[in-house]
Amino acid sequence: MKKRIHDIELFIKYPHDVQAELFRKLIDQAKNTDFGKKYDFKSISNYKQYQERVPLHSYEQLFPYIERLMRGEQNVLWPSEVKWFAKSSGTTNARSKFIPVSPEALEDCHYKGGKDLISIYINNYPDSRMFTGKGLAIGGSHQINEFDQNAESYYGDVSAVIMKNLPLWAQLIRTPSLEVALMDKWEEKIEKMAKVTAEENVTTLSGVPTWTILLLQRIMEIKGVDNILEVWPNLEAFFHGAVAFTPYRELFKKLIPSDKMHYWETYNASEGFFGIQDQIGSEELLLMLDYGIFYEFIPFDEIHKEHPKVLSLSEVEIGKNYAMIISTNAGLWRYNIGDTVKFTSVEPYRIKISGRTKHFINAFGEELIIENAESAITWACEQTNAIIDNFTAAPIYFDEGKRGGHEWIIEFRKKPESQEKFNELLDKKLREVNSDYDAKRYQDMALLPPKVHSVAEGTFYKWMEKRGKLGGQNKVPRLSNNREHLDDILEMLAAQA
Structure with missing residues (x-):
């Protein structure tokens, strides 16, 4: 050695x-x-x-x-x-x-x-x-x-x-x-x-x-x-x-x-x-x-x-x-x-x-990379005494008369003391670590605040199982520039409900 x-x-x-x-x-x-x-x-x-x-x-x-x-x-x-x-x-x-x-x-x-x-x-x-x-x-x-x-x-x-x-x-x-x-x-x-x-x-x-x-x-x-x-x-x-x-x-x-x-x-x-x-x-x-x-x-x-x-x-x-x-x-x-x-x-x-x-969100010129997302979500967890298990995020595209944004699905092992506070802090930290995101968020002109779904423990496990991606080197995609993964999880949750 x-x-x-x-x-x-x-x-x-x-x-x-x-x-x-x-x-x-x-x-x-x-x-x-x-x-x-x-x-x-x-x-x-x-x-x-x-x-x-x-x-x-x-x-x-x-x-x-x-x-x-x-x-x-x-x-x-x-x-x-x-x-x-x-x-x-x-x-x-x-x-x-x-x-x-x-x-x-x-x-x-x-x-x-x-x-x-x-x-x-x-x-x-x-x-x-x-x-x-x-x-x-x-x-x-x-x-x-x-x-x-x-x-x-x-x-x-x-x-x-x-x-x-x-x-x-x-x-x-x-x-x-x-x-x-x-x-x-x-x-x-x-x-x-x-x-x-x-x-x-x-x-x-x-x-x-x-x-x-x-x-x-x-x-x-x-x-x-x-x-x-x-x-x-x-x-x-x-x-x-x-x-x-x-x-x-x-x-x-x-x-x-x-x-x-x-x-x-x-x-x-x-x-x-x-x-x-x-x-x-x-x-x-x-x-x-x-x-x-x-x-x-x-x-x-x-x-x-x-x-x-x-x-x-x-x-x-x-x-x-x-x-x-x-x-x-x-x-x-x-x-x-x-x-x-x-x-x-x-x-x-x-x-x-x-x-x-290929794992980033850049639907509006915000160039959000995984490092930004993980930094922000970790800080928001620390501030609200939450513990995260898994997450994924994707864009909410512009619609007629509506602005765009980012939609998150987060599985907490320990939920934040206040979900509303967590969402605010997530957004705040993203703005700190990414100037392009901050510019798009200015006065909600291009991007609205993040929309966050807090889901039950085991959600991502069930989704990975559904996709035949359990175990080994398989990982939950953190960010995506399209809604394929996010919509798939939301559909799975709607079917279970």
Whole structure:
């Protein structure tokens, strides 16, 4: 672990050298693939040539290559044999996405990220006793790839792909067994996981906050206890990612009432492992630069242009939002992953996840991003002693003689002392953190105050179940520029009433 901390310090000190070397290696390794031949990787000698020659790719544009891989072809995007695909929940678009996971991506990115996470955590907490017990990981499921007639490849949630391929030593220090962890029926899995892990000495948790909460609550019900420390007295850390943790912090404090509990954030996705919190009490993530991923960035105001300006890592600025573009050791070339990040530091390169390129509300020029929404809803909760479980929001479009606005569906674990006050504070904070929203809200001229529906506990769970999106990497879409999700939930509630 100490050796790895030294390696991390090296890429912190020489970020551009590390990325340049990695770029040359990726191009060289893929020069004889079908993709490499199409864009003549052999004659690419620098980043500028790569930028000029290889177009940016969305998932839809890269899918014809991925489909060939899924049907059993090889050497299409990457020279190594690809037998695994990470099935994304499809939050960038309605369909599921299948992301190729090469042996190099598993070993040099996902596993390396997991090992670095532990190394960085132990470096910050040298007295940790996490290895005296087991780590509980809440993962998804996997299945044989039916597109491949020879049935020699598989797909599943990225967590399932990682778990299924873990080395023996890693299997020994985790719980529950793979048989339980990879079950595909989510409700049965939660029940089985709760019963099995309640009897273990669990010292760390890792997973998505929403599904972790469900598991902890079920364990507490089974054991008849008031908090999870009565079951796992040695629990010390929760490694979390996928969604912002801030709105869930108060709820976790109730479930795990200990000042010694540590919350450590990661930024990993189906496409790769990108960032790790490296400082105590920080919400910033160190951008990991030696995982076989070459980074580029599109300024937020260029995202939807036909030919956007694309920046190298050396050109980014602190405080600005960028769409992240990656080229990887799994054959994703100049791939737009759909996330936006904001740099908080460039020495070293640290980021915050600020949203999704397709998850925002901009129906009236307000450019509301997820970071704004989560900041505002967290503050409104703090001021009204509320605890949130989940939320989503969408625009109320202009109608004849009516002004537009934003409509929210919020599921509270603990309702605010005053719903009216909560709504006012939500609006107030949104105006503080987003000047475009504030301008549209001026004297209610373009936008009316937010319309908020407070819904019963379990509403979002039922909706996700209805959509076949329970568990694993699936997440509730926070913001949408259309009313598809919001109207679907409202229709479901009306039918139940």
